[in-house]
Amino acid sequence: MQPLFLLFLFSSASSLRLAGNEVDRLSLLAFRAEIVTDTLGILSSWNESLHFCHWPGITCGRRHQRVTVLDLQSSGLAGHLSPHIGNLSFLRALYLQNNSFSHTIPPEIGRLFRLERLFLYNNSFSGQIPFNISHCSNLQYLDLFGNTLSGELPTEIASLSKLQFLQLGVNNFCGKIPPSFGNLSSLQKLSAxxxxxxxxxxxxxGQLKSLTHFLLNENYLNGTIPPSIYNLSSIKVIYMYQNNLHGTLPPGLGHTIFPNLQTFVFHTNQFTGPVRASISNASNLSLFSISSNKFIGKVPSLARLSNLYWLDLQENNLGNNEEGDLDFVSSLVNCTNLEVLSVGHNNFGGVLPESISNLSTNLREIGFHENQIRGNIPIGVGNLINVERLGFFANLLAGTIPNSIGKQSKLYGLFLDWNELSGNVPSSLGNLTSLSSLTLNSNKLNGSIPQSLGDCRFMIYLDLSHNNLSGPIPKHVINLPVYLNLSGNQLTESIPMEVGNLQHLVFLDVSENKLSGEIPQSLGSCISLTTLSLRENLLQGTIPKSLSSLRGIEDFDLSRNNLSGIIPNYLGSFPFLQNLNLSFNDFEGVVPIQGVFKNASAVSVVGNTRLCGGIPHLRLPKCISKQSKRGLSPKVILIISVSCGVVGLVLVLLLALLYRSRKARALKSTSGSSLGVSLLRLSYGDLLKATDGFSASNLIGAGSFGSVYKGILNQHEERNVAVKVLNLQTSRASKSFIAECETLKSIRHRNLVKLLTACSSIDFQGNDFKALVYEFMVNGSLDEWLHISAEEVDRPANLPKTLNLTQRVNIAIDVACALDYLHNRSHMPIVHCDIKPNNILLDSDMTACVGDFGLARYLRDASCPSPLHDSSSNVRKGTIGYTPPEYGMGGEVSTYGDVYSYGILLLEMLTGKRPTDDMFNGGMDLHNFVMMALPERVGVICDPLLVQIEESSCSTNPISNRGNHAPNDRRKRVVKCLTSIARLGVACSVAMPRERKDMSNVVAELSLIRDVLNGTRMPSEYP
Incomplete structure (x- = not known):
């Protein structure tokens, strides 16, 4: 009997094991069934030819052959997390981070009582944390960072007695922190x-005795920090910034309290009281930030903090405006790792100690701005050769600017404005070849502007206003900036013609000088200008016609000069012009009544005694015609009026007949064209001549199906065009030619390139020749503005093309409007299929137009994924990096694909990184790169050039230095808009097609973002 009994037990155990294996296999297949996108194709290899324990991402136990680890992190997966995950009863670790899972976390996860590690961060899970997660009694690591989870934090989490790591950050949790969390006796890291x-x-x-990391920043917590928290002697990292906390720091901080402290960040709260001397005993402290609070008194010696690399005390009430306030700076000489020293916007007095010259050579950022510091800038400050940002603005510093600053070759921001500095601007500043922002305004500097500043080829922001500078404006210097302010000096001679080279110039102010001559015609080439002020000079002559190209101008001030002539009507057509000041000149004639001239509060023309007309609110005399002055009788006027009417009628009839005959001839001449797009009749010879024999010097681009050349047509008058010559040896080039013609002949939109004509002929060797002729876009492609080529880097005379945030938002709106038109508003929905920076072209006004319709498809309706032709999966449907994942798996073309490409384009405009950048590998892509940074680290991943431009406009505006908080408001709006753009780009480029946004909604959101950026809406109005 005994052998039979043992056999029975063995058979039963084997059956149970086999049954368990089958449950695991079926559960994994059910998991796969909920995945709609598998970018890397990992799950496609889950098939019956291999035991599931050998499937990628699966680890099984040796004894039972049951799944113990499911590791699919960073695998490009999108879909729902199947409830069948709860059947993997032997699972100990679940790694699904860095994917695009959505919807709720299934409550069945509570069945996994063996689970020790649950990593779901950087996905799109929503809803609440399942309450029965408390059944996972062995759970040690729970990371839900970076999702859209909501609701209150479940108190049931407190029963996870083995939990060591709890990460809940960057979600939408609300309510209070459950007091029961104090029962998590094993917890080492708590982040919410x-x-x-x-x-x-x-x-x-305060009961969490094992806690080393305590992160509660950026919530709405209030009140004081409970005394019990200061008993957590194991704390190494504590973040509580951006809340509404208040109170004082305890006396024993860093000594008896938090003796192991390494990182202490309490900035942007309501703390007050002194900085305790005991903080110097925290010998392990490396990061100490208490900025934007209400701390008072002197800063103690920090000599023992030898590991300190970041010290941020700015925006408090520290210091007593007396000698000795800055003695603590000398104690920092021992901090050899120090990289950031920021003590600006306090009440520090006294002089800068000479010991600042002996601080760590690792220092990258020094900020002593907005204090009451007197004396000279120590000459030895030039010894800090690795400094990148140096800010002493808004103090009482006197003396000269040390020549030694010219040794700081890595310096990109030098801010010395609003002091009492005198002497010359050192020519040694020309050695700072990385310098992008220089503000010396509101000092007592004299002499001329050094020519050497022209060597700072990356200069973006230059403000020398309100000094006593004299002499001419150097031609070499004026070739550089995006923001240039030379106002309030004694500059003489004329404005250099070279100002026209600044096509990226956004702000130009040379007011309150002694400049003479005429307004240069070349100024019309500065098409990016939004602010132009030539006020209070000795300028004469008329307003040039060339300025009609400045259609982005918002503020225009020509007041208090000797200008004459009429006021150009084109000023009334500027769509963004908000303030126009033409007062105290010698203008004459009629004042226009359109555009900005409709608003009397936006226009000033006082002091021009020979003006007339305009709207009544301007209170100008009526204009009197010459006929009225000669006193013609009513009878004569009647005769003249009737005669003019008769003659006008005859002319109208003649013109109508002429128009009909010309139209008939035109129809006859084009009746043989199957393309229906010809406005010009051009032969191969015409295009050969226009492009100088398709010269390499005229080559402006090359693509998959051909090359693009710049050409000049001379049929009637010189006209710049772009000629796309198809390479007919390339597969599908002819189909691309036909597709582009068929698409562009039936659509019209301001944000689509204009096709002038198509040429289908033979060349002089008898070969087939096909070409498309477009309107030439003078500012090239968006790609040229986002990425500096190797050639540009090697040419020191060239300033890299730059786009500020406003320009990038406008371009994004233009492209979105074009796609909205193609998808939703044309006669039949059209999918572009190749949205990327190279196919976005910019005209003279920086208006963006979508081009290259060689891959475009017609659809039956906007959401239908089935095109009418060319739908096979083996046809190329875009460019690597911009092509949506579903196309790579044989999916049909749809408008969702364009939305994905647009989302990647938006993220590229934000970060300055191509989706094919070398950093994107191992499952990391541009979408995940940005998503992981949301929302708190967006500034870190933004295009550095964009950050420099916006930082300059936010932090160096002199308004900020005299109590006006507008720049702070601007900074908040910029941060809000950058975050919103990042979210929108991520939302457009999610893996699941039907979860992407519609382009009409994208246009609406971007318009709102632009309103917030421009200050016409509050940031709080954007969700």
Whole structure:
């Protein structure tokens, strides 16, 4: 009997094991069934030819052959997390981070009682955390960072007695922190940053004796920090910034309290009281930030903080405006790792100690701005050769600017404005070849502007206003900036013609000088200008016609000069012009009544005694015609009027007949064209001549199906065109030619390139020749503005093309409007299929137009994924990096694909990184790169050039230095808009097609973002 019994037991155990294996296999297949996107093709290899324990991402136990680890992190997966995951009863680790999972976390996950590690961060899970997650009694690591989870934090989490790591940051959790979290006796890291948590910090958290990392920043927490928290002697990292906390720092901080402290960040709260001397005992402290609070008094010696690399005390009430306030700076000489020293916007007095010259050579950023510091800038400051940003603005510094600053070759921001500095601007500043922002305004500097500043080839922001500078404006210098302010000096001679080279110039102010001569015609080439002020000079002559190209201008001031002539009508057509000041000149004639001239509060023409007309609110005399002055009788006027009417009628009839005959001839001449797009009749010879024999010097681009040349047509008058010559040896080039003609002949939109004609002929060797002729876009492609080529880097005379945030938003709106038209508003929905920076062209006004319709498809309707032709999966449907994942798996073309490409384009405009950048590998892509940075680290991943431009406009505006908080408001709006753009780009480029946004909604959101950026809406109005 015994052998039979043992056989029975063995058979039963084997059956149970086989049954368990089958459950795991079926559960994994059910998991795969909920995945709609598998970018890397990992799950496609889950097939019956291999045991599931050998499937990629699966680890099984040796004894039972049951799944113990499911590791699919960074695998490009999108879909739902199947409830069948709860059947993997032997699972100990689940790694699904860095994917695009959405919807809720299934409550069945609570069945995994063996689970120890659950990593779901950087996905799109929504809803609440399942309450029964408390059944996972062995859970040690729970990371839900970077999702859209909401609701209150479940108190049931407190029963996870083995939990060591709890990461809940960057979600939408609300309510309070459950006091029961104090029962998590094994917890080492608690992070709930960037949520909507409110009320106070529970006193019970002081029971977490093992806690080393405590992160609650960017919530709505208030009240004081419970005394029990200061008993957590194991704390190494503590983040509580951007809340509404208040109170004082305890006396024993860094000594008896937090003796292991490494990182202490409390900035942007309401803390007050002194900085305790005991902080110097925290010998392990490396990062100390208490900015934007209400701390008072002197800063103690920090000599013992030898590991300190970041010290941020700015925006408090520290210091007593007396000698000795800056003695603590000398104690920092021992901090050899120090990289950031920021003590600006306090009440520090006294002089800068000479010991600043002996600080760590690792220093990258020094900020002593907005204090009451007197004396000279120490000459030895030039010894800090690795400094990148140096800010002493808004103090009482006197003396000269040390020549030694010219040794800081890595310096890109030098801010010395609003002081009492005198002497010359050192020519040694020309050695700062990385310098992008220089503000010396509102000092007592004299002499001429050094020519050497022209060697700072990356200069973006240059402000020398309100000094006593004299002499001419150097031609070499004026070739550089995007923002240039030379106002309030004694500059003489004329404005250099070279100003026309600044096609990227956004702000130009040379007011309150002694400049003479005429307004240069070349100024019309500065098509990016939004602010132009030539006020209070000795300028004469008329307003040039060339300025009609400045259609982006918002503020235009020509007041208090000797200008004459009539006021050009084109000023009334500027769509963004908000302030126009022409007062105290010698203008004459009729004042226009259109555009900005409709608003009397936006226009000033006082002091021009020979003006007339305009709207009544301007209170100008009526204009009197010459006939009225001669006193013609009513009878004569009647005769003249009737005669003019008769003659006018005859002319109208003649013109109508002429128009009909010309139209008939035109129809006859083009009746043989199957393309229906010809406005010009051009032969191969015409295009050969126009492009100088398709010269390499005229080559402006090359693509998959051909090359593009710049050409000049001379049929009637010289006209610049772009000629796309098809390479007919390339597969599908002819189909591309036909597709582009068929598409562009039936659509018209301001944000689509204009096809002038098509040429289908033979060349002089008898070979087939096909070409498309477009309107030439003088500012090239968006790609040229986002990425500096190797050639540009090697040419020191060239300033790289730059786009500020406003320009990038406008371009994004233009492209979105074009796609909205193609998808939703044309006679039949059209999918472009190749949205990328090279196919976005910019005209003279920086208006963006979408081009290259060689891959375009017609659809039956806007959401239907089935095109009418060319739908096979083996046809190329875009460019690597911009092509949506579903196309790579044989999916049909749809408008969702364009939305994906647009989302990647938007993220590229934000980050300055191509989707094919070398950094994107191992499952990391541009979409995930940005998504992981949302929302708190967007500034870190933004295009550095964009950050420099916006930082300059936010932090160096002199208004900020005299109590006006507008720049702070601007900074908030910029940060809000950058974050919003990042979210929109991520939302457009999600893996699942039907979860992407519609382009009409994209246009609406971007318009709102632009309103917030321009200040016409509050940031709070954007969700």
């Amino acid at each position: 940053s960037v949520n909507n948590l409110h009320r106070g910090i529970p006193n019970s958290l």
